[in-house]
Amino acid sequence: xxxxREAAQLLLDSLDGELPLRQRIALRIHLLMCKLCxxxxxxxxxxxETLNQYRLEGVGEGLFASESLSAEARGRIQRAxxxxxxxx
Amino acid sequence: xxxESEGSAHVIDPEVWLKEYGDFLFRYALVRLRNRxxxxxxxxxxxxxxxxxxxxxxxxxAEKTWLVGILKHKIVDHFRKSSREFPMTDLLSSNGPExxxxxxxxxxxxxxxxxxxxxxxxxxxxxxxxxxxxxILGLPSRLGQVFSLREFEGMASxxxxxxxxxxxxxxxxxxxxxxxxxxxxxxxxWFGKKREGx
Numbered sequence: 001x002x003x004x005r006e007a008a009q010l011l012l013d014s015l016d017g018e019l020p021l022r023q024r025i026a027l028r029i030h031l032l033m034c035k036l037c038x039x040x041x042x043x044x045x046x047x048x049e050t051l052n053q054y055r056l057e058g059v060g061e062g063l064f065a066s067e068s069l070s071a072e073a074r075g076r077i078q079r080a081x082x083x084x085x086x087x088x
Numbered sequence: 089x090x091x092e093s094e095g096s097a098h099v100i101d102p103e104v105w106l107k108e109y110g111d112f113l114f115r116y117a118l119v120r121l122r123n124r125x126x127x128x129x130x131x132x133x134x135x136x137x138x139x140x141x142x143x144x145x146x147x148x149x150a151e152k153t154w155l156v157g158i159l160k161h162k163i164v165d166h167f168r169k170s171s172r173e174f175p176m177t178d179l180l181s182s183n184g185p186e187x188x189x190x191x192x193x194x195x196x197x198x199x200x201x202x203x204x205x206x207x208x209x210x211x212x213x214x215x216x217x218x219x220x221x222x223x224i225l226g227l228p229s230r231l232g233q234v235f236s237l238r239e240f241e242g243m244a245s246x247x248x249x250x251x252x253x254x255x256x257x258x259x260x261x262x263x264x265x266x267x268x269x270x271x272x273x274x275x276x277x278w279f280g281k282k283r284e285g286x
Contacts, residue, residue: 003194008196012267013260016238016244016245039200043271050206051239054217062217063225067118068111072126076108080132081139 008039011044066073100142105135109152113159119221120236121228130166134159136156160241164251167233170251177247188270200271203279216278223273234259235266 002010010023019027031038048072069077115136117127129259136157138145191197205217227235237251249259255257 004196005190005194007099008189008265008268009111012237012264015267018125036196036199039202040196040271043200043203043275044267046203047204047267047271047274050216050220053213054220055240055242058213058217058220059119061214062119062221063213064118064247065113065223067100069114069128069131070124072112074106074133077106077128077132077135078103081106 001034002026004030004034004037006042007031007034011037012042015044015048095191100139100145102135102139105138105151105155108156112152113155116156117163119225120240121166122232126166130159130162135160137162164237164241164243167237167253171233171254175253189272198272201275203275219274219278221266223270223277226273227269229256229267231262231266234262235270238263 010019010027011022013019014027018024019030031041110131113131114127116243118124118128121127121130134155141158145151149157172247207213224232224235233252234248237248238245243251245256245259248254249256252259254262
Protein backbone atom coordinates (compact mmCIF):
# COMPACT_ATOMS: atom_id res chain seq x y z
CA UNK A 1 0.00 0.00 0.00
CA UNK A 2 1.37 3.39 -1.00
CA UNK A 3 1.82 6.15 1.54
CA UNK A 4 0.23 9.54 0.85
CA ARG A 5 3.69 10.89 0.11
CA GLU A 6 4.21 8.27 -2.59
CA ALA A 7 0.71 8.73 -3.97
CA ALA A 8 1.21 12.50 -4.21
CA GLN A 9 4.49 11.95 -6.02
CA LEU A 10 2.79 9.67 -8.55
CA LEU A 11 -0.07 12.12 -9.03
CA LEU A 12 2.42 14.87 -9.83
CA ASP A 13 4.47 12.54 -12.05
CA SER A 14 1.34 11.75 -14.02
CA LEU A 15 1.27 15.37 -15.19
CA ASP A 16 4.40 14.67 -17.24
CA GLY A 17 3.21 11.49 -18.88
CA GLU A 18 1.26 8.29 -18.34
CA LEU A 19 2.46 6.19 -15.42
CA PRO A 20 3.51 2.56 -15.87
CA LEU A 21 0.64 0.11 -15.30
CA ARG A 22 1.88 -1.15 -11.95
CA GLN A 23 2.06 2.39 -10.56
CA ARG A 24 -1.31 3.29 -12.02
CA ILE A 25 -2.92 0.36 -10.24
CA ALA A 26 -1.16 1.08 -6.94
CA LEU A 27 -2.28 4.71 -7.18
CA ARG A 28 -5.86 3.78 -7.96
CA ILE A 29 -6.03 1.47 -4.95
CA HIS A 30 -4.60 4.16 -2.70
CA LEU A 31 -7.10 6.73 -4.00
CA LEU A 32 -9.97 4.38 -3.21
CA MET A 33 -8.87 3.93 0.37
CA CYS A 34 -7.59 7.41 1.21
CA LYS A 35 -9.72 10.41 2.14
CA LEU A 36 -7.16 13.14 1.47
CA CYS A 37 -5.33 12.09 -1.67
CA UNK A 38 -8.43 12.30 -3.89
CA UNK A 39 -8.63 15.94 -2.80
CA UNK A 40 -5.01 16.42 -3.80
CA UNK A 41 -5.75 14.74 -7.12
CA UNK A 42 -8.53 17.25 -7.69
CA UNK A 43 -6.15 20.09 -6.85
CA UNK A 44 -3.64 18.80 -9.37
CA UNK A 45 -6.34 18.55 -12.05
CA UNK A 46 -7.45 22.08 -11.22
CA UNK A 47 -3.88 23.28 -11.66
CA UNK A 48 -3.55 21.47 -14.97
CA GLU A 49 -6.83 22.83 -16.31
CA THR A 50 -6.23 26.41 -15.24
CA LEU A 51 -2.69 26.41 -16.63
CA ASN A 52 -4.10 25.29 -19.97
CA GLN A 53 -6.61 28.12 -19.85
CA TYR A 54 -3.90 30.56 -18.84
CA ARG A 55 -1.78 29.64 -21.85
CA LEU A 56 -4.75 30.20 -24.15
CA GLU A 57 -6.30 33.34 -22.76
CA GLY A 58 -4.57 34.54 -19.62
CA VAL A 59 -1.24 35.77 -20.99
CA GLY A 60 -0.95 39.51 -20.42
CA GLU A 61 -4.34 39.59 -18.68
CA GLY A 62 -3.20 39.11 -15.11
CA LEU A 63 -0.85 41.04 -12.86
CA PHE A 64 0.81 42.82 -15.76
CA ALA A 65 -2.31 43.68 -17.73
CA SER A 66 -1.63 47.39 -17.39
CA GLU A 67 2.14 47.17 -17.85
CA SER A 68 3.62 48.55 -21.03
CA LEU A 69 7.02 49.19 -22.54
CA SER A 70 8.54 52.35 -21.13
CA ALA A 71 8.73 55.34 -23.50
CA GLU A 72 12.48 55.03 -23.32
CA ALA A 73 12.49 51.37 -24.30
CA ARG A 74 9.98 52.05 -27.05
CA GLY A 75 12.23 54.76 -28.48
CA ARG A 76 15.26 52.53 -28.26
CA ILE A 77 13.49 49.68 -30.04
CA GLN A 78 12.19 52.06 -32.70
CA ARG A 79 15.71 53.30 -33.42
CA ALA A 80 17.08 49.76 -33.49
CA UNK A 81 14.39 48.69 -35.95
CA UNK A 82 15.01 51.70 -38.19
CA UNK A 83 18.73 50.91 -38.18
CA UNK A 84 18.06 47.23 -38.75
CA UNK A 85 15.99 47.81 -41.85
CA UNK A 86 18.65 50.06 -43.37
CA UNK A 87 21.38 47.47 -43.05
CA UNK A 88 19.81 44.14 -43.81
CA UNK B 89 -5.57 45.46 -58.85
CA UNK B 90 -4.22 47.01 -55.67
CA UNK B 91 -6.40 44.84 -53.53
CA GLU B 92 -5.06 41.78 -55.21
CA SER B 93 -1.44 42.64 -54.50
CA GLU B 94 -2.30 43.38 -50.88
CA GLY B 95 -3.71 39.93 -50.51
CA SER B 96 -0.89 38.06 -52.15
CA ALA B 97 2.14 39.76 -50.60
CA HIS B 98 2.28 40.25 -46.87
CA VAL B 99 3.46 43.73 -45.92
CA ILE B 100 5.94 43.77 -43.08
CA ASP B 101 6.06 46.96 -41.09
CA PRO B 102 8.20 46.96 -37.92
CA GLU B 103 6.59 50.22 -36.76
CA VAL B 104 3.25 48.47 -36.73
CA TRP B 105 4.76 45.49 -34.91
CA LEU B 106 5.96 47.69 -32.10
CA LYS B 107 2.63 49.45 -31.82
CA GLU B 108 0.48 46.33 -32.08
CA TYR B 109 2.51 43.68 -30.29
CA GLY B 110 5.17 45.52 -28.25
CA ASP B 111 3.26 45.61 -24.98
CA PHE B 112 1.92 42.09 -25.34
CA LEU B 113 5.40 40.66 -25.91
CA PHE B 114 6.70 42.73 -23.01
CA ARG B 115 4.08 41.33 -20.61
CA TYR B 116 4.70 37.85 -21.94
CA ALA B 117 8.41 38.17 -21.15
CA LEU B 118 7.91 40.00 -17.86
CA VAL B 119 5.99 37.24 -16.13
CA ARG B 120 8.69 34.74 -17.13
CA LEU B 121 11.82 36.81 -16.53
CA ARG B 122 10.62 38.90 -13.55
CA ASN B 123 12.83 41.73 -14.71
CA ARG B 124 11.76 44.79 -16.72
CA UNK B 125 15.11 45.49 -18.35
CA UNK B 126 15.65 41.90 -19.40
CA UNK B 127 12.08 41.78 -20.74
CA UNK B 128 12.57 44.97 -22.74
CA UNK B 129 15.85 43.70 -24.16
CA UNK B 130 14.27 40.46 -25.29
CA UNK B 131 11.39 42.31 -26.96
CA UNK B 132 13.94 44.35 -28.90
CA UNK B 133 15.93 41.25 -29.84
CA UNK B 134 12.72 39.56 -30.94
CA UNK B 135 11.78 42.37 -33.31
CA UNK B 136 15.30 42.54 -34.72
CA UNK B 137 15.39 38.79 -35.28
CA UNK B 138 11.97 38.97 -36.90
CA UNK B 139 13.18 41.74 -39.19
CA UNK B 140 16.23 39.72 -40.20
CA UNK B 141 14.14 36.62 -40.78
CA UNK B 142 11.16 38.30 -42.42
CA UNK B 143 11.62 36.30 -45.61
CA UNK B 144 10.88 33.20 -43.58
CA UNK B 145 7.53 34.57 -42.50
CA UNK B 146 5.07 33.17 -44.97
CA UNK B 147 1.97 34.59 -43.41
CA UNK B 148 0.80 31.07 -42.62
CA UNK B 149 0.58 31.75 -38.92
CA ALA B 150 -0.65 34.99 -37.43
CA GLU B 151 2.09 37.58 -37.14
CA LYS B 152 1.63 37.67 -33.37
CA THR B 153 2.10 33.91 -33.07
CA TRP B 154 5.23 34.12 -35.18
CA LEU B 155 6.68 36.87 -32.97
CA VAL B 156 5.78 34.97 -29.77
CA GLY B 157 7.58 31.95 -31.21
CA ILE B 158 10.75 34.00 -31.66
CA LEU B 159 10.41 35.48 -28.17
CA LYS B 160 10.08 31.98 -26.67
CA HIS B 161 13.45 31.06 -28.15
CA LYS B 162 14.97 34.22 -26.73
CA ILE B 163 13.61 33.40 -23.29
CA VAL B 164 15.04 29.88 -23.40
CA ASP B 165 18.41 31.32 -24.45
CA HIS B 166 18.22 33.76 -21.59
CA PHE B 167 17.65 30.91 -19.10
CA ARG B 168 20.46 28.92 -20.69
CA LYS B 169 22.90 31.79 -20.21
CA SER B 170 21.85 32.44 -16.64
CA SER B 171 22.17 28.76 -15.71
CA ARG B 172 25.73 28.86 -17.06
CA GLU B 173 26.51 31.84 -14.86
CA PHE B 174 24.70 30.53 -11.80
CA PRO B 175 24.56 26.73 -11.83
CA MET B 176 21.54 25.16 -10.21
CA THR B 177 23.34 22.70 -7.96
CA ASP B 178 23.14 25.00 -4.92
CA LEU B 179 19.39 24.93 -4.99
CA LEU B 180 19.05 21.19 -4.66
CA SER B 181 20.98 20.92 -1.44
CA SER B 182 18.56 23.19 0.38
CA ASN B 183 15.68 21.08 1.53
CA GLY B 184 14.38 22.77 4.62
CA PRO B 185 11.65 21.29 6.80
CA GLU B 186 9.12 23.65 5.21
CA UNK B 187 9.68 21.76 1.96
CA UNK B 188 8.30 18.55 3.39
CA UNK B 189 4.57 18.28 3.17
CA UNK B 190 4.46 14.86 4.85
CA UNK B 191 5.30 13.45 8.26
CA UNK B 192 7.69 10.60 8.99
CA UNK B 193 5.01 8.03 8.17
CA UNK B 194 4.30 9.60 4.79
CA UNK B 195 0.99 11.12 5.86
CA UNK B 196 -0.13 14.66 4.96
CA UNK B 197 1.07 17.24 7.48
CA UNK B 198 -1.54 19.73 6.33
CA UNK B 199 -4.68 18.15 4.95
CA UNK B 200 -5.47 19.15 1.36
CA UNK B 201 -8.77 21.05 1.23
CA UNK B 202 -11.67 20.42 -1.12
CA UNK B 203 -11.39 22.82 -4.04
CA UNK B 204 -14.25 24.24 -6.02
CA UNK B 205 -14.35 24.29 -9.83
CA UNK B 206 -12.00 26.41 -11.87
CA UNK B 207 -13.20 29.96 -12.62
CA UNK B 208 -15.53 30.26 -15.60
CA UNK B 209 -16.65 33.90 -15.65
CA UNK B 210 -14.40 36.43 -17.36
CA UNK B 211 -14.03 38.68 -14.33
CA UNK B 212 -13.37 35.80 -11.99
CA UNK B 213 -10.80 34.46 -14.44
CA UNK B 214 -8.92 37.74 -14.53
CA UNK B 215 -8.78 37.75 -10.74
CA UNK B 216 -7.56 34.19 -10.87
CA UNK B 217 -4.79 34.92 -13.40
CA UNK B 218 -3.47 37.51 -10.98
CA UNK B 219 -3.38 35.04 -8.10
CA UNK B 220 -1.85 32.33 -10.26
CA UNK B 221 0.85 34.65 -11.56
CA UNK B 222 1.44 35.93 -8.03
CA UNK B 223 2.02 32.36 -6.85
CA ILE B 224 4.34 31.59 -9.78
CA LEU B 225 6.30 34.79 -9.17
CA GLY B 226 6.54 33.79 -5.52
CA LEU B 227 8.53 30.68 -6.42
CA PRO B 228 12.29 30.95 -5.89
CA SER B 229 13.71 32.06 -9.23
CA ARG B 230 15.18 28.68 -10.24
CA LEU B 231 11.97 26.84 -9.46
CA GLY B 232 10.21 29.54 -11.44
CA GLN B 233 12.47 28.92 -14.44
CA VAL B 234 11.90 25.18 -14.38
CA PHE B 235 8.18 25.66 -14.02
CA SER B 236 8.06 28.28 -16.75
CA LEU B 237 9.96 26.13 -19.27
CA ARG B 238 7.70 23.18 -18.59
CA GLU B 239 4.29 24.79 -18.26
CA PHE B 240 4.57 27.95 -20.33
CA GLU B 241 7.04 26.97 -23.01
CA GLY B 242 5.82 23.37 -22.98
CA MET B 243 9.35 21.99 -23.29
CA ALA B 244 10.12 18.29 -22.94
CA SER B 245 12.12 17.11 -19.93
CA UNK B 246 15.25 16.36 -21.95
CA UNK B 247 15.28 19.85 -23.44
CA UNK B 248 14.85 21.49 -20.05
CA UNK B 249 17.69 19.42 -18.58
CA UNK B 250 19.84 20.46 -21.50
CA UNK B 251 19.05 24.15 -21.17
CA UNK B 252 19.46 24.33 -17.40
CA UNK B 253 22.28 21.76 -17.20
CA UNK B 254 20.56 19.59 -14.62
CA UNK B 255 19.92 15.86 -14.42
CA UNK B 256 16.51 14.29 -15.02
CA UNK B 257 16.34 13.39 -11.33
CA UNK B 258 16.98 16.98 -10.32
CA UNK B 259 14.40 18.23 -12.78
CA UNK B 260 11.88 15.87 -11.19
CA UNK B 261 12.68 17.19 -7.72
CA UNK B 262 12.42 20.82 -8.83
CA UNK B 263 9.14 20.32 -10.68
CA UNK B 264 7.73 18.46 -7.68
CA UNK B 265 8.63 21.32 -5.35
CA UNK B 266 7.37 23.99 -7.71
CA UNK B 267 3.99 22.29 -8.16
CA UNK B 268 3.56 21.49 -4.48
CA UNK B 269 4.27 25.09 -3.58
CA UNK B 270 1.88 26.35 -6.23
CA UNK B 271 -0.92 24.15 -4.95
CA UNK B 272 -0.33 25.38 -1.41
CA UNK B 273 -0.12 28.97 -2.56
CA UNK B 274 -3.41 28.76 -4.49
CA UNK B 275 -5.04 27.11 -1.51
CA UNK B 276 -4.16 30.12 0.63
CA UNK B 277 -4.43 32.95 -1.88
CA TRP B 278 -7.32 31.85 -4.06
CA PHE B 279 -9.44 29.41 -2.09
CA GLY B 280 -8.59 30.92 1.29
CA LYS B 281 -9.76 34.28 0.03
CA LYS B 282 -12.89 32.80 -1.48
CA ARG B 283 -13.85 31.06 1.72
CA GLU B 284 -13.48 34.27 3.69
CA GLY B 285 -15.67 36.08 1.19
CA UNK B 286 -18.42 33.50 1.26
